[in-house]
Amino acid sequence: MTASSELRTEQFRALFDPSGVVVAGASTHPGKFGFVALHNILANGYAGRVFATNRDASPVLGIDTVPGLEDLPDGQADLVFVCTPAATNPDVLRAAAAKGIKAAFLASAGYGEAGEEGLRAQLELVALADDLGMLIVGPNGQGVVSTPSSLCAQIVAPYPPSGRIGVASQSGNFVSSFMNYACASGVGISRAVSAGNAAMVGVTDFLGFYADDPATDVALAYVEGINDGRRFFREVSEVAERMPVVLVKGGATSGGQRAAASHTGSLATDDRVFDGMCRQAGVIRARSIEEAYELAASFATQPAPKGNKVAVVTTAGGWGVVTADAIAGTDLDLLALPDDLVTALDAELPPRWSRNNPIDLAGGETKDTIPTVLEIVARHPDVDAVVLLGMGIQSNQGRMEEEGPFFPDFGLERIAAYHDRQDERYTTVASQLSDELGKPVLVATELAVTFPGNAAVRGTAAAGKLCYPSSNRAVSALARMWEHARWRQRRGL
């Protein structure tokens, strides 16, 4: 019954990179899913052919529609986005298959989530799709997004910037949440799909596709219920060997205590078993949605650390101290500065610099100090990763001047522009060094959320990297990256 892996891969390609899409059940009413789905496909630049069916063949959003799929030309579409009522869907699938369509995303509700009768209809639909050689995603799903094809086939916003993160979720809302974080941070998405009722394919099936997908570097998943734990473990392990898998699980603590004959049994609670399973599989488990996104964005935009020695470079003393504390609470190590590095930095900095890690520049910067120091530190072979703090302070002052009553006089225009250029340059250099050296260089400042227009934040985002909203969050992301790197090292991966 189950499709061969070759067929499945072909079906997934039809889902994520279709040459044409049909919206079945397009509506003229802007409040209906059948309208919104068509709107989102048309509004976000999908370059393939777009068709729509409407019972009355009324034009929708300026597109001519046909009453049914049988009225469409053959072989012009690979994906049908189904918004029609459950009762008509078997006919929709048959007609779609007859036109050469290989994948159906079902937004329609009224299936497994709606009781026994719905479940029966769902099972029948899967059997039919199997017979037709079609993939069903959903039903009761929110949609599919694929930035390589500029495809936004979903019944909710947003459409994210393109990037390297592949999302698969048992909750449609969390697909939106992850994509909202992508919009805010600029660290983008390759593919995103909500599994809905997962009648035919579930989260691990999508992860399996992402593992071989050239557009995707990191998998990000949300799961709640797992039917077959062993199968989940096996499938997720295979993916995790090939790419980082960041996973957040809902209902982590809902499992009740079960009767346990042994003492060890009473210690092995549901959540601890799940946690151990993740560690064994090399899955990076996140405790919250925002942490999950931040970790996925870190894996997607920073190289894996080769060791745990961290250098902290800061223009703000307090942040340096707090960051050292944060590092002490992880498996990361605050590098004791080697003599040659101290000597090299002595040549660039005034005598009052910290001469210690965190490397506190102590306000002694001239025009090129920060990029020079950053480069010396990042290039040093003992340094495995760098956390850069205190960027954007000058351009934040520039913003106040720009908004104040004296601008642009008294030299304010010139100085504000200078600080903007400098701060953007600093964080751009940080990204370039990271890419060139294959070492994580993380930029952290609260300006990322307080004044996201800040030049330091812009410079980080323009380089495609995440600007961490605090050094603590940068350190915890780096610690998880190191944990995963070590997991791979220990297995010779």
Next chain:
Amino acid sequence: MSTDDRSTGLAPGTHTLSEAESKALLAQHGVPMPAEQVVADADGAAEAAEVIGYPVVAKLCGDGIAHKTERGLVRLGLGDAAAVRAAATDLLAAATPDDGDVGVLVAPMLRGNRELIAGLADDPQFGMTVVLGIGGIFTEALADVSIRLVPIERVDAEEMIDELRTQALLGAFRGEPAVDRERLADVLLGLSRAAIATPELVSADVNPLIVVDGVPIAVDALVEVRDLAEVAR
């Protein structure tokens, strides 16, 4: 944890093996056990003690016995043959018909400041798991435990040990050397092998796993298995 929890927590259709049988099963797969013997009478106990070396522990041992401590069926720190004989005689006299076939288990009196707990637990979703935790009276309060799915590789066992939060307890401690991590990994690998080789196994409890001069040794063990009728089903 009291031994009461063990009996009340038994899943239907299962039973526990005696301490000696439990230990034999796990030892077969490489879980380190003390050199100990099960004997039939007081003379046998004294002979065993001579071989093992004093001081020794004597316990009444049998399939039906799961409440040794509560029933006073454990005698600690027996320093000579006379003490061993007296203890064995007492223990055998305390046996009831419900206990079935009984013997006296004579084991070395092992001392260590650190207790770990290890075992196997069957998870309804993920199946058989290997469990390692910090043992002793604060086991529940600390809940410092790491878990993996059977089977595990050595690297998994090493990571289980690294994952425990109370790492200070695994280093040199109160005049005792650091825990031998390789030997501790051997315990976990042995448990994993035992689970694979014993399909009827439902749970295993190695508690305590005492650290003696840095080496973990299973001082007590309890294995729960499915009844034969259940296995056949």
